[in-house]
Amino acid sequence: MKRKGDKVDGWVILDKPVGLGSTPAVGKVRRLFGAQKAGHGGTLDPLASGVLPIALGEATKTVPFVMDGRKEYRFTLRFGEARSTEDLEGEVTATSDVRPADQAIRAVLPRFVGTIQQMPPAFSALKIDGKRAYDLARAGEAVDLKPRPVSIERLELMGRPDAGHADFVVSCGKGTYIRSLGRDLALALGTVGHLSFLRRTAAGPFREEAAISLSKLEALGHIPALLGALAPVETALDDIPALALTEAQADRLRQGQPVLLTRDVPPSGALLRAEAGSKLVALVRSDGVALKPVRVFNL
Template sequence: MARRRKGQAVSGWINLDKGYDLGSTTAVTRVRRLFDAQKAGHAGTLDPLATGVLPIALGEATKTVPFLMDADKSYRFTIAWGRTTATYDREGETLATSDVRPGPDAVAALLPRFIGEIDQIPPAYSAIKVDGERAYDLARAGETVELAARKVVIHAARLAEAPDADHVTLEIDCGKGTYVRALVRDLAEGLGACGHVSALRRTRVGRFHEADGVTLDMLEEMGYEARRSEALLPVETALDDIPVLAVTDEDAFRLKQGRSVVLVPRQVEMVRAGLKPGSRTVSAMAGGMMVALCEMRAGRLEPSRVFHL
C-alpha cells in the first residue's frame, strides 16, 4: 500500500520577496510549512545576501519550474568602490584596494560593452560544480578554482543613481546564468578600479515582479489558510511564453491518461502562430485549469507533463 503524502494538495506559485540574510532553501521550507503543502521548490537560487523576487512553486506548480528557470531576469545592484573581495560582495575577504572612484559618466560609457551576448567567467564562489563539487566549497577550502567562460545575454544595462563618490547603482535585464558579481568584477577592471557588490536585489523573474511580491512576514500575518490562498498564483503563471490551447473535456480526459489527441487544422495554425522558434511546447487548458504540457507533432498533442488540479 502506497504511503500517503504528508500535507495538503496545494498547487500554485508564491511570488516571494525574499529578505536579507535568508537562504533560498530555508525560504522554500518556511513557505511550504505555512501552506502545509505536500511539495515545494524554487525557480533560481537567490544568495542569502540578496533580496527580492524568489518564485516558489507548490504542489503541481513544481512541474513548471524548469520553464521559469530559463526566464529572463532583472536586477538592481550597488557597486561600492575601493575594495575588491574574494567573493565580489561585501562579505568576502579583501583582495585589493584602490583610491580610484569612477564617476557615473565613466560607468555609463562602459556599460554598452557588456550588452548583448558576452563571454562571462563565473565567480569562483558560485554553485557551479567542478568534478562533482560545488565551486564555492572548493574556494572556501582554499583550492584554486578556474571556471570556463560562458555565453550569457544582457539585454539592457542602465545607470540608476550615483548617491556619492563611493557608490553607483545599476539595473540590468538579462538571460539565465548571468552573474551580477562577475559583471561588477569586469566593470571595475575595465575602469581600472576596485569594487564589489554592496547591495543586490532581483526585481523580476519572467512574469514575477517585485511590485507584486509578498514577504514571509506578510504570509504569516495573513494568519489562516483562506487568506494565504489569496497570495497563491495559478500554476500556468510560469508559462508566459508558451501558447495556450483550450481543449474539450473529452480531450482533457485523454491527455490526463497520457494519450495524444488530434487537432483540427484551425487549432494547428493557431498554435503554430504562438510557438517560439524551435519550440513545440503547448499548454492545454480545460475549464480554466491546466490539463497538461504537450508537444505538438504532426497535428497531434502529445502530453509530456500532466497536471492533477
C-alpha cells in the first residue's frame, strides 16, 4: 500500500512558539510539507519556545543522534513560589520570602555542574507502568519517579531583572529537565521557585540562528518555496566522520550487504557516514574488516 504524502527528506529547524506542544507542532509542519513521515528531535514543553528540530522522510532515521546531542537553554527562575508543574502552568504549592543574593546564587551553581542526580517533574512525559507521568499527575494520582543521572556541562547566572527573578544559561545532555533544575536551584538557596521563562537555543547541531517560525513557514505557502527551509538529512550527523565509497560499494550497502575494505579500514566499532558522490548512502559500523550498514537512506 502506498504511503500517503510526498517524498520530502530533510530537517526543519522550527522556532516553536509558546503554547504549542511538540507533537502538534510536528503535525503542522508535516501537513505544510505534505510529507509522508515526520518526527522530532526532542520534546519541548508547551510553555517553552525555541529550537524544535523536525525530521521529515528519511531524516527520521537520524532522530536518535539529535536526541542524544547536547541541548542549550536560556531560562528565568522566579523565586518565592513553588508550583505543581515547576512552571507557570501549575498551582502554587509553597511560598517563601527568601530572595537570594547574586553571590549566594553563584556559590551554589558548581553543585549542579557535571553528572548529577535529578528527580524529574511529576508533570513529565516519562512513563510509569505504561502511563505518562503527566496523565497520572493530572488525575491526582501519586507519581512515583526515581532520581536519574543527568549531565550538565555549563550553568551560568546571566542577570537579575529584579530580586525575585534570575536569568540563566545552561548546556546539558539528554534527559535533563530544566524545570527540575530550577526547582532544585531554588531549594539549594533556601527558598522555592519555578520557571517563568524557558527557551531552547540549541539541540544537537541545530541552533536558534537557523530556526524558522511557524508563521514564516505558513507564509512560504507550498512546495517548492518550502523546500528552501529544509536542512539536509545529514545535518544531524555532522559529528560522524564521512567515508567516500564507489557507486558499486554504495549499491551493496543499499541492499543491506557489507562492504569489504582492503586498505584504510576504520577501527572496529567505528561509526561512519558512508557517501557516494557527496550523497548520503548509509550509516555504517566497521568490524575492522568490513563496513556493515546500520541505517540505509533512500535519497
